[in-house]
Amino acid sequence: MHANWYVRFVHNYLPSPFSIATILMVLAFAICLIFTLSGPMEVLGYWYEGFWELLAFSMQMVLILVLGHALALTPAAQRAIRLLTGYASSSGRAAALAGFAAMFVGFINWGLCLIFGAILARKIGERAKAEGISINYPLVAAAGYSGMMVWHGGFSGSAPLVVAEEEHFLAALIGQIPISETLLSPLNMVAFLLLLSLIPAVLYWVGKKSGPGQFPEFSGEDSGNISFSAHTPAEKVDQQPYLAWLLGGAILILTFYTAWSAEGRNPLGFLDLNFINFLLFGLGLLLHGSVARFLWAVQEAVAGASGIIIQFPLYAGIMGIMKYSGLITAFSGIFVSFSTPDTLPIFTFFSAGLVNIFVPSGGGQWAVQGPVVVQAADALGVPASKVIMALAYGDGLTNMLQPFWALPLLGFTRLDARDILPYSSLIMLLGGSIYLLCLWLF
Numbered sequence: 001m002h003a004n005w006y007v008r009f010v011h012n013y014l015p016s017p018f019s020i021a022t023i024l025m026v027l028a029f030a031i032c033l034i035f036t037l038s039g040p041m042e043v044l045g046y047w048y049e050g051f052w053e054l055l056a057f058s059m060q061m062v063l064i065l066v067l068g069h070a071l072a073l074t075p076a077a078q079r080a081i082r083l084l085t086g087y088a089s090s091s092g093r094a095a096a097l098a099g100f101a102a103m104f105v106g107f108i109n110w111g112l113c114l115i116f117g118a119i120l121a122r123k124i125g126e127r128a129k130a131e132g133i134s135i136n137y138p139l140v141a142a143a144g145y146s147g148m149m150v151w152h153g154g155f156s157g158s159a160p161l162v163v164a165e166e167e168h169f170l171a172a173l174i175g176q177i178p179i180s181e182t183l184l185s186p187l188n189m190v191a192f193l194l195l196l197s198l199i200p201a202v203l204y205w206v207g208k209k210s211g212p213g214q215f216p217e218f219s220g221e222d223s224g225n226i227s228f229s230a231h232t233p234a235e236k237v238d239q240q241p242y243l244a245w246l247l248g249g250a251i252l253i254l255t256f257y258t259a260w261s262a263e264g265r266n267p268l269g270f271l272d273l274n275f276i277n278f279l280l281f282g283l284g285l286l287l288h289g290s291v292a293r294f295l296w297a298v299q300e301a302v303a304g305a306s307g308i309i310i311q312f313p314l315y316a317g318i319m320g321i322m323k324y325s326g327l328i329t330a331f332s333g334i335f336v337s338f339s340t341p342d343t344l345p346i347f348t349f350f351s352a353g354l355v356n357i358f359v360p361s362g363g364g365q366w367a368v369q370g371p372v373v374v375q376a377a378d379a380l381g382v383p384a385s386k387v388i389m390a391l392a393y394g395d396g397l398t399n400m401l402q403p404f405w406a407l408p409l410l411g412f413t414r415l416d417a418r419d420i421l422p423y424s425s426l427i428m429l430l431g432g433s434i435y436l437l438c439l440w441l442f
Contacts, residue, residue, distance in 0.1 A: 018310065048317070053319070063281075065301070071297075072123070074284065102144050110148065118141075121137075136212060139207055144409060159370060164178055173371075187389060190438055202426075245285075333372055346436065349394040349435065351394065352390070357398055401421070
């Protein structure tokens with residue numbers, strides 16, 4: 001368990017996520033100059049090229065935060081959340097509930113987990129504050145983020161789903177690997193069940209032992225208490241339910257049709273960011289019941305997306321440096337060169353965790369690092385499915401340290417990275433131990 005001095009140390013000396021992104025950018029620039037033949041202007045060119053590559057993805061992240069927040073402000077969602085948060089009657093229960101729910105949803109889909117964990121953590125905090133319940137709110141928020149540690153071993157995991165396709169880019173080397181050998185393998189099922197049982201138990205214990213955390217000043221109101229007055233014909237149009245029902249209903253019909261008509265080896269393959277955002281959009285309009293209420297909720301939610309808007313391009317630039325300079329391949333090659341058949345999955349796990357600090361994108365990391373590790377697996381006689389899962393575990397694990405994916409949660413919960421890091425790092429240590437044990441046993 002992290003002692004109070006560690007919490008204070010992190011809070012006093014860990015800079016903001018924007019500063020962390022800037023430091024990582026400078027570090028990636030320096031490493032590239034030292035270990036590659038690239039000159040300063042070439043590295044800046046890599047950074048500039050990468051800077052603009054995630055704009056569509058950044059907008060997806062903004063929408064999932066804003067639309068998820070707007071949905072959480074609907075009267076129906078408020079009632080459902082109050083029912084769920086009623087079980088969070090103490091700090092230990094709150095942390096265990098948030099951790100269990102976030103990891104369960106994270107195994108189903110990472111995009112859904114990203115907003116679900118944030119909403120659950122904030123609503124637990126709001127209820128505790130309103131009812132005078134003493135909880136460690138930063139611990140609960142870190143627990144709500146824990147689903148991002150398990151996502152790559154779940155049904156939206158980039159690497160396992162890519163190799164399950166018939167004509168993926170490494171098919172000539174490893175062939176088609178079904179999810180029965182990766183996501184549904186004994187290795188992955190045991191690892192996930194251990195995570196789902198042990199981490200909430202430890203979070204419960206930490207919550208019981210730790211003191212109350214600092215609550216932020218929550219903005220926004222319960223939409224059930226919001227009333228609108230119409231003074232003009234235009235305002236009356238905005239407050240009538242028909243436009244919201246028409247557009248929201250059309251979106252939901254198309255959303256469900258997309259899910260029903262989905263084909264492929266992955267039964268949940270339709271659950272991508274676009275699907276989730278479309279679903280949130282339709283539900284938000286339908287459940288708010290008017291354009292005026294929906295726009296009010298969106299306005300309340302937009303402020304929390306500021307970190308994503310300004311910081312995602314910085315990380316995209318870092319990814320550009322690592323990708324176009326060949327640093328990712330070099331890092332992976334160093335670990336692989338020291339490997340034996342017994343240690344290759346372990347070294348793959350650690351190398352993936354290191355690369356994820358600089359390139360927090362599971363799909364992008366697999367595209368660049370995947371060929372290196374599967375070629376090594378082929379040469380050493382290690383099953384490709386095992387190194388694929390080792391890479392997936394390492395990539396997800398260091399999300400607990402990397403503030404990139406925490407930005408939506410931080411925006412929604414009104415916390416800083418320094419608030420949750422002492423607890424997310426504890427989750428990372430526990431999760432890493434479980435992953436290493438399973439890689440060793442299987």
